[in-house]
Structure formats: C-alpha cells, structure tokens
Amino acid sequence: MAERLSPLARFTPVTTDDLRIAEVPFLTQVNLRVDPKSGAAADIGLALGAPLPTGPGTYASATGYDVLWLGPDEWLVVGAQGHDVEGVIRAAAGDAHVGVTDVSAQRTVVAVDGRRSRDLLAHGCALDLHPRVFGPGRCAQTMLARAQVVLTARESDEFRVFVRSSFAGYLAAWLLDAAVEYLPDGPVTSR
C-alpha cells in the first residue's frame, strides 16, 4: 500500500533559532456538535478528560486531546495520529443526539514556534496575539493572510494553525514569503 500523503508533505520545515515552521501531519480531528447543557456533553467531557470548554475563543487540553471551542454547540477534538477519537466520543454519547464527524483530513496543522512567531503571524492575522490577550488556551477562527484558519496559542511562543487542506499549499507559500525577514538566509521565494 502506498504511503499516505499529508497536504504539506513536500514542505521543507523552517528551523532557525528564532522561528520554526513545520507541518504536524495526520492528527486525528473530530468535529463534535452537541448541546453544551446536555448530559451527553458532560459525559463526553468526562471521557476526554476535560469538560468541553464553553468560553468563546478558548480550548481545553486534556491528556491526549485538545478540545477547541468553535461555536456554542461545536468543538474540534484533536488527538494523536491513529487515535480513535470518534469511537471514544460515540461511546460516551451513547444514543444521545450528537453530531460526530471525522474530519482528520479536512485540515492540516502547521506549528509556528519561536521568538518571532508572533511577528510572523502578525503579517496576516488581524487579531491581537500579545500574550496578555491571546495566551495559552486561546483559540480563534480567523483569517491568516487570505485563508480561513483555526489558530491556537500554546505554551511559550508556539501557535498551531489549522488550515483547510486545499489552502495548505497557499498558506505555506505565504508563510515562507512572510518569514523572509526572520530567516538568516533571506528570501526563500522570489517573485
């Protein structure tokens, strides 16, 4: 059987002291729709090890999962490659009315890390990414350049950018172009 291919499989990661850009491929991603006040929501939270976050623009981290708030009744549950996240959620929800959809290949994830990560993202993201405003545990659905993304802030200077697979090539090219200023060797791309 042929190798699976992630959307940014051909992307050469950026690895400098101040800035790192790399795909985190093949994560398991499940879109969850459930009434947050329902028993099912509580049961799913228990199964995942963290209550479903209800604060807009936040995400919760539990062992093995990140649970991203996408809307009042919608979350993106992110787990390790190959993990049966859908099975865990379905088992917890039982017969309750939930929407559980495997969307693992719908988006890929780009990790942007390093001292210049905020500077890089600020070229294309209108949100205030200052640590006082958008620190660890924050999550946003926003635009990065001209692509819709889900953005999460992690510890230190790391961000994760969830981007639709079809936009991943565009976004990677844009990130490389915007990173020019922060790379010791100067422009990676030319016009």
Add this chain to the structure above:
Amino acid sequence: MTARRIPGWQGEPLRFRFDGHEYEGLRGDTLASALLAGGVRTVAQSPSLDRPRGIYAAWTEEPNALVRTGVEPMVQATVVELADGLDATSLTGRGRLSDEPDTGRYDAVHAHCDVLVVGAGPAGLAAATAAASTGARVIVADDRPVAGGSLPDTAETVGGLPGARWAAETLAALESRPDVRVLTRTSVFGHYDDNYVMAVERRGEGAASRERVWRIRARHVVLATGAVERPIAFAGNDRPGVMLAGSARAYANRYGVLPGSRAVVFTTNDGAYAAAADLSAAGVEIAAIVDVRQAGGAAWDHEVVPGEVITGQVVTGVGGEREVASVILSGGREIEADLLLVSGGWNPLVNLFSQAGGELRYDAAVGSFVPGPVRQAVEVAGAARGVFTLAGCLEDGAQAGARAARAAGFHVEGSPQTPRTPEEGPVTPAEHLWLVEAADYGTHFVDLQRDVTVADVMKATGAGLRSVEHVKRYTTAGTAHDQGKLSGLLTGAVVAHALGVPIEELGTTTFRAPYAPIAFSTLAGRDRGALHDPVRTTSLHEWHAAYDAPFENVGQWKRPWYYPREGEDMEAAVLRECRAVREAVGAMDASTLGKIDVQGPDAGVFLDRVYTNMMSTLKVGAIRYGVMCRADGMVFDDGTVIRVAEDRFLVTTTTGNAAAVLDWMEEWLQTEWPELRVFCTSVTEHWATVALAGPRSREVLAGLAPDLAVDAASFPFMTWRDAEVAGLAARVCRISFSGELAYEINVNAWDGLALWEAVMATGVVTPYGTETMHVLRAEKGYPIVGQDTDGTVTPADLGMDWVVSKKKADFIGRRSHLRADTSRPDRKHLVGLLPQDGARLLPEGAHLVETPTLPEPPVPTLGHVTSSYRSAALGSTFALALVSGGRDRIGEVLYVPLGDERVPVTVTSHVLYDPEGARRDG
C-alpha cells in the same frame, strides 16, 4: 554658483543626479535640501500654466517639487531621503508609471496597542513617555526619518539639550521599553472608526520590504501631528525664491542649507522673526521684515532680529524674470532679494482628527480651524490643537498621554513631569491675512500644484458657488497629491472674502484618507503574483501538475482542464478524452465537489425541506440526485444525497457552492427550524474523490477492489458500498455525470494520490479534465448550476419537473412554484441546439432570434446559449440554451446573430445523447 551650505556643516557626501545633471549632497539631506545646496532653485514647471516653480516648503506640504525616482512615479523632493546614486527627474504635476514591473517587496503588519501616538515632536514624545510610564502598550508613529518634529527645524533646546538630541534620546528610551513600538519614516494616512489606523512605513531598498502598511488597532489615540505654515496669496507668490519662512529656517537648521543669500520676510505674526534670526545667524542677509501689523512684532527684541522692520505694509508682487530678484511692497518700495519668506501663521494639521470623526471649530486667535469634540477615544496635543510654544507642547502632550493611558485602564502616578525649556517672551497677536488685495488676481496662487489662482476661485464664486466643497471641485484646488495641506484653508478664506462672509461660516472641505500619497503596490503588499488569491488544490494536484495539465479556475480551485498528449491542442485532447469515456474508461479528479455530513434524528425531515424532492424515503445504502431552490423557487444548487445510516446523510454540492450551501442549511436550522435535531458539518476536504467513467469502468473497479461485487445486480445504479479499493478504505458510489456506467471512489484525502496512481497504474484508464466532463454532461442535458442557470431558472424550466415532489407538504421554493408566473408557457426552457453546420461552434452567451432577417431594433431575443461544445459522440458541435417556450419549439430552426451572419440552428431536446439511458449499466 554660490556656496549654499553653512560653512563647517559635516556629513558623508553622496552623489546624485537630477534631470541628468550630477550633484553632491550629504547624508541626512532630502533631495530638496541637496538641490538647494546645489544652487537649484527652479525644480519644476507648473502643470497647466507652464510657470517655473521652486521648492516652496520643507516636508509633506510641498506643492511644487514633484519628482520621479526609481519605481516611484511621483514623489515630493522634500521627503525623498538622499541616497548615493539617486537619479531623479522633475515632473510637471503628473507622474508617469514605469513600464517595468515593480520588483520590490511590500508587506503589511497588524498591530495593537493601548495608546497610539501619531507624531514624535515635542508633544508626541511627551505623550508617549507619559503613556508608556504607566505600562501601557504604546506605538509611536512618526513620518520623519529623525525624531523631534519641528525641533531640528527650530534648533530650540529641551532640558538643556539641543532639541534634536533630546528627541533622539527620548525616542531611544521609549524604544527600549518592552511594550513600546517606535515607527519612524511612518506616515499615518488613514484614521477610521474604532481607532483603526493605517500607516505606511518607508523602509528602504535594503529592507525585507521596501514599504510596509501598518494596520493598527488602538484603544486610544493621541494625535500630535503638528502644524503647517500658512501661505499668503499675492501676485507672483509662486515664483521660485518664494518660500515658507519656517521651511527656510528648517533648511538652515536641519540641513545646513541656505535657500538664498538675501531675503525679505513677509509675515503676519511673530514666528517669522525667529526664522529671520536663525537665517541671519546662518549667513542669509535679511534685507527687511515686512510685517502686516501696524505695530509689528513689538514684543521682539529687535537686537536679535536683523534687517529693517517695515510695519503695516504688505508684499504686492515680486520682480525677476523666472526667479525672485526683488520684492515690491504696498508702499511702493522695491527691495532687491533672491528669497521671499512668507508666514501667514500656522494651521494645525487636523486631517487625521477630522478623518476620525472630529469636529472642527474656527479659532480666531489661531486664525485657523482647530479640533473640537470627537466621537472616538482620541486626544489631540500640541500644535495640532493650536498650542504653539515649546513648553506648552511638552505639557500638553504629557497631559494627553496620561489621559489616554488612564482611559485605557492604566494607573497614572501623580502628574507627568516635563523637561524645562528656555523662557519664551510675550507674543504679539497675529493679524490674519490670507489675500493681498489687487485689481488682477491672475497670479495670486492658492494652489500651486493645481495652478489655481484667486481669479479662478472668484470665477467660481461669481458663477454662484457658495460651498467650499463646490469651489474645490470647480477649481480643483486642494485635489493634488498634497491634499490641500497648504491650499485648503487659503481657498476657503478667499471664498469667504469673495462672498463677504466670515471664514468660520464656510467651514472646511472634507479631509479624506490618504493623508500622504501611498502606492498601490504598497497597499497590495504580498497579495500579488502567486499569492494574489489563494489557490486551492486537491490531494491529487501534484500528479496533474507533473502531467502539465492546464488548470481551469473554479472559484479558487485549480482543476485540471484537460490532459494534452504530445502535439495535441485542447480541441483534440478533449475529443480524445470524450471518446475514451464513451468507448472505454476515463478517470477524473472530482475531489472539489462540496460535501456536507448531515446527522441527527431529523436529518431526513430537514433534507425533505431543503431539497425539492423527497429524501427521507431514501434507503440506507442508496443515493438520490436532488435539487435545492431558494425561496423564490429558482434553482440554487444540485447534487447527490447518500444515506449513510438511518440518521446520517452525506450531501454533495457543486464545487463553487459548497460554502454557500452549508451557510444556507445553517441559516434555516438556526433561524427557522431550531427544533430540528440536525447537525451539518463540512467534509469537503476530508475526502478525495476519483470519478471512474465509461463502459469499462466496472472491470477496472473489479480489478482494484477484488472483494467488491461489482455486477449490476449486486451493485445497482444509485447505490453505494464501503469497500477496499487498491488496498485503501473507500466508499464507492455508483453515480454518473456522463450517462456512462460510472463510479465515484471516495477515500481519505491522505490516500487520494495513492488511489489515483493505482487507477492510472491499470494502464487502461484515460485521465480526463473538467472540459471533457462538461461536454459529456451537456450531451446528456445535465445542467451546471451557475452556467446553464442564472438564478431565474426553475427545475421545471430545466425539464426536471420530476425532481419536484408533488407529495411533500412543503419545501423551500414550493410556494413560488405554485405561482402562475412559474408555469407561463413562454418561460425559458433548457433545450439543445444543433447548428446546421456541424463544424460551427456557437459562442456561449450568444442570443437567439426567430427569423433570419432582423427586424428594426429593439430586436426581440428568445434566449441565449449557455453551454457550447464539440461532441465526438454526436460528430457535430452542439449547445444548450435557455429559450423562451423552448420545449414547444423542438424541431424549429432559430438563428444566432453573429456579426453580419445569422447562424441557423435546430432546436432539440436538451438530452442529445442516449436519451433512453441505455448506457448507464455498461
């Protein structure tokens, strides 16, 4: 040539060219100061009157000295920083775009702060220091290369230091704070609602981007934008050698350049005396100070002001052929001079304040409009609100900065400290004068760049115009690159004079962004070339690209259009691909189709309401084609619906409508039917889809999926099966968009390329692109929503009455289908057209008429061609068209007017190929 540089002025020499001549300037010069140092006084021709023009000002208010440099088609010489090898050409008011593409890089940054301070003069620096000391996040933006605002121009001292040095040290101290960002060479050009402020940073050729747009969101803004000196309209006030007094002072103090050797100063206020004193000390002979005030600048120590002071007089004209050689006074005297320095007072720069929604009021003491109330969190400090003393500006700025930080939620300790400044003597009030009255106003210029004179303004008021906005448009005064920085108020004053009304009654014209000119390439930033618009690609993209297939743009998607073989053009490739599908087997990347997962106990009920046909009766394992209408009954989208489980469906949409359909579904669920227990989730990009079509598709699938029963009985049309295909977990749907036996194989997008390569590895499958797909579907009369429909077409118009349920109680669009209008017999129906000349390809969009000769216009047209192709299967060209009463015209001959021709076509059924559907089972 006279030496124009102050003896002993140091600097790194730089060579440059202006209009083909070589000059030398110093680092730190602007092009204008270097030209003045080189003795160049005439730098341009006026745009419509061809009058010689000189350098009139020293910064962004300059109206005359426009040049072209490198990629900059039009820029003021007064703001161009001199660089070694600079090559500049003068312009007569109009720039010329370069023929060469701009290869520079441009970008943008979003920034956020508690307090944005615009301007790094005394008031701005004091404001920023006060705000930053509270811990607030502060951005300071200043348009000059060095800090200090007017301090380097006036050479005043602050805290015992030369002003420029104090400013530099203060800015450096600010910059060292972690939450302060200092932006020099950065012009704030737009101030919008919610304190959204845009600025452009000129970073230079060596930087990663030549220019950068800053998109700043500030909780509070302090505008410390300073003031510009006001000109006076008199005869010949455009002659090279006429210059604003403060600008001449700036050339001497900031650049060490003397703009002339013998000067007459013409003033309404005390400010010009300080300019005269500085210029005198620098080596310019001050021949006379002509003060319009009877008492002159009485408070001035005349010992430090050289030259004769002539009070109660005005300048009525200048002598000299092309440049100032003498100055003529109202008393009749003519004084020899090569420089005439003018000061009509100072206008606060209220442009940004006004853009921000601030109201302006006329201040009689200032003689200008000053900031009034403002609806946004904006403070104005210093000269921008009419405070013209150094100590006053420092104090005013510090207070404004503290207020802004406090308003942004930061604690301010005590009252801010400001550095000490030298004592300033008492000021004699100015006597405002805009216009020196004369019999002929033909050379009294109000707008030098637009060549607008007082006579032009009076022509406007004589024609009955009373509004300064109308006069601006009639005369074009204030519409040039400088946006009326010098001419705006002067024009208003002249209008007031002409109408005999107070200037405050007229108000000002509207201040609009951009405050300073900004290039389109700068605004475009990195959204150009390959990054201009996102390119969406499927997981199979690299295979298509490696094949060198041309791509068709479908929305932002790149879809392979056709796969040419060696020596084939598009027509040949498409005919070959069509034949392959009709006669053997082809494969297409269908991954771009929108896919929506619909889950919940009420999913069937929900789909019954959004589709025109019944979906709830669909059996698990089966597939149905469906059409969606808007509430007006017109076709909105179409696609297939597969029932995955009792409470779960997978809906496909057209490529371009995927997001719109999901939004549509959510809108109805959230606003009209919240009681329905349904969740919709987009899965478009989770799946890769390969369409396998043609009579031999069954055997190819059988080979790839040995465990799947593919015979027609086991796997009938419009059903789906989960199976392993090429060793990959797949969902295979037996549906057809070509009329042939066909399958759509869906796999996780990560496996898409592996599936495609396995299909191609069979060696018998021809890849086909979107063009072949279009031809094949059109031969079968399958419409493309958005190509064969345009929002005015019902399912019945498309000949798809069968897709509209007669049993369902309701669905979106049903009521509209009951209207008499939607069953009018002359509605446009989708029909086929066969040109009588089977080689003739009709252009899409062509109209249809009834007769071979056209009647007198207006010519009634019956409809238009929506799709048109060459068909290998039909051996002819053909088209689909929307034709009035078309189904009743089948067999008729209609005409397509093309130029002088009327191309005859026969109307047919829209299903041109295999109307009995015999081919779908292979």
